[in-house]
Amino acid sequence: MAWFRKDRRPRTSQRERLEIPADVWDKCEACGQVAPKDKFTRALGVCAECGHHRRVEAAEYLNILADEGTWVALDGKLKSVDALGFEHYKDRLAASLKKASSSDAVFTGTARLDGMPVHLAVMDFRFMGGSMGSVVGEKIARLAQRSVDKRVPLIIVSASGGARMQEGVLSLMQLAKTSVVIAQLREHGIPFISICTNPTTGGTTASYAMQGDVILAEPGAVIGFAGPRVIKQTIGQDLPEGFQTAEFLLEHGMVDAVVARGLLRATCAQILRLLRGAPAREGEMAPTGAAPEDGT
Amino acid sequence: MASYALEFEKPIAELERQIDELKRLATDRELDVQREIAPLAEKLALLRSEIYRNLTPYQRVQVARHPRRPYTLDYLHGVFSDFVELHGDRLFRDDPAIVGGLARLDGQSVVVIGQQKGRDTKDNLRRNFGMPHPEGYRKALRLMKMAERFGLPVVTLIDTPGAFPGLGAEERGQAEAIARNIEEMAVLRTPIVAVIIGEGGSGGALAIAVGDRVLMFENSVYSVISPEGCAAILWRDASLRERAAESLKLTAPDLIGLGVVDEIIPEPAGGAHADPEAAALALGPVLKRHLAELVRVRPEKLVRRRAEKYLRMGKFEEA
Numbered sequence: 168m169a170w171f172r173k174d175r176r177p178r179t180s181q182r183e184r185l186e187i188p189a190d191v192w193d194k195c196e197a198c199g200q201v202a203p204k205d206k207f208t209r210a211l212g213v214c215a216e217c218g219h220h221r222r223v224e225a226a227e228y229l230n231i232l233a234d235e236g237t238w239v240a241l242d243g244k245l246k247s248v249d250a251l252g253f254e255h256y257k258d259r260l261a262a263s264l265k266k267a268s269s270s271d272a273v274f275t276g277t278a279r280l281d282g283m284p285v286h287l288a289v290m291d292f293r294f295m296g297g298s299m300g301s302v303v304g305e306k307i308a309r310l311a312q313r314s315v316d317k318r319v320p321l322i323i324v325s326a327s328g329g330a331r332m333q334e335g336v337l338s339l340m341q342l343a344k345t346s347v348v349i350a351q352l353r354e355h356g357i358p359f360i361s362i363c364t365n366p367t368t369g370g371t372t373a374s375y376a377m378q379g380d381v382i383l384a385e386p387g388a389v390i391g392f393a394g395p396r397v398i399k400q401t402i403g404q405d406l407p408e409g410f411q412t413a414e415f416l417l418e419h420g421m422v423d424a425v426v427a428r429g430l431l432r433a434t435c436a437q438i439l440r441l442l443r444g445a446p447a448r449e450g451e452m453a454p455t456g457a458a459p460e461d462g463t
Numbered sequence: 464m465a466s467y468a469l470e471f472e473k474p475i476a477e478l479e480r481q482i483d484e485l486k487r488l489a490t491d492r493e494l495d496v497q498r499e500i501a502p503l504a505e506k507l508a509l510l511r512s513e514i515y516r517n518l519t520p521y522q523r524v525q526v527a528r529h530p531r532r533p534y535t536l537d538y539l540h541g542v543f544s545d546f547v548e549l550h551g552d553r554l555f556r557d558d559p560a561i562v563g564g565l566a567r568l569d570g571q572s573v574v575v576i577g578q579q580k581g582r583d584t585k586d587n588l589r590r591n592f593g594m595p596h597p598e599g600y601r602k603a604l605r606l607m608k609m610a611e612r613f614g615l616p617v618v619t620l621i622d623t624p625g626a627f628p629g630l631g632a633e634e635r636g637q638a639e640a641i642a643r644n645i646e647e648m649a650v651l652r653t654p655i656v657a658v659i660i661g662e663g664g665s666g667g668a669l670a671i672a673v674g675d676r677v678l679m680f681e682n683s684v685y686s687v688i689s690p691e692g693c694a695a696i697l698w699r700d701a702s703l704r705e706r707a708a709e710s711l712k713l714t715a716p717d718l719i720g721l722g723v724v725d726e727i728i729p730e731p732a733g734g735a736h737a738d739p740e741a742a743a744l745a746l747g748p749v750l751k752r753h754l755a756e757l758v759r760v761r762p763e764k765l766v767r768r769r770a771e772k773y774l775r776m777g778k779f780e781e782a
Contacts (some may be wrong), residue, residue: 281497301777
């Protein structure tokens, strides 16, 4: 049968081979779509094909929400301490400090959003899973207090697995500490927008993430009190499709709107203006209430 | 009683059995065994205090979860009078894992709210092992707001493994219910005294435990996560619960040290389950003392002090 075979000669390229670095392409975790990496970056980590919102660095939210060059960080010198003598906590803190760009699991600071002064807190999931310990509680409480004092709206972007185990009950007390100040915000009528990103669970959800005057969520974000694994273990059966996603919470009345990452800024701006009774700004983008069909 | 003995309580149970045996023998045969019993009883008391003085943190967790430990309703009947239970959150249903209502403490009207565990399997299924759903927390909040309207102090009794992690609980906003309670309690314009009577299980406990005073029974525990959960997450092995219990600093003396708890209520020898009546007798006067101090404070001042107290909580460095 040798006559059947095609004579195989190695094909040699006529051109000089184009050097393409291996990391130029990126693949969407949700739909498998392959696209140039910078396309993902330009789309703020959102897949153009399926609208999947991948987790982006905490610092990225400063670009997304704050007007260029207006961000001023606050309380960057607060450092976690190993108050309980919890094994390996110091090592984990040191490792997280190396990995993350923040001093703990939240950035706080002042900025302008569409020209309006805002106080902004962004949780950093890379720092020990965005866990809330004494430093996170203190930074959020100070920022919220500043909002009360200066009558400036507060925006918190959450990304957190919950309270930080290694600080024991002191972490739990941060739920109460932050709530004390959020209660004052409410009393003084200072707007507070909570933005839940993937994931927002545990003590973070059981405090400020669910205390916003308006609660927004990114598409597909897992938001809940107990983690899916714990619930699965408790009820001994698989969880329904889409359980604890932003869309599930919207349907059950727990968040005000699911907003694509690219529309967060416009949505916050519009809500803040409406709450103040300020007139619409020219060219103001109308944000959608439900998850947008086009996934942008 | 003996069948509920914890591992480290076995020597106590054994001695108790011997004494009971002797007593039975005495009645059966009309013998006087007082001379034999007296030294045994003395030995028992000594053994009890010896064992209970040296409990490890995990043994304390076991005592806090003891199936014979007094629960909220036991204290409601042992410490308070004229209890009228009030049901329901007016939104979804009544959650039997939280009980609450009006009562009197030595003549003073109060609102009492607490998690309630079941005594047996059937009761536990109804009470969901003391793990509330959102409607339980919303009922608690409804009663607290009522207390505020009528100027009545609030007493909360905390005893829960945690808020229930289930489908319905998530659908109905477990996190929101807890978050709301914590926020509302922070600014409630009436005195709140919270008492950890057994297990203080994380957010599910804190949702009714924000108070002007937080008290803890000697062998109760209060933690951000159960020792089993902590061990499973950190070391992927729930059997390392002893180590986790040590690390979490969840005993009453630990929490006094961390500034989270204001006072420890001593338990009778051998733990509250050895003598529930004595435990109730210990709680009454302590509650009365704290309430007497708090009812004299103007609401504005009360709320300000409460805020200051919680704003101080936590440990960090500022370089």
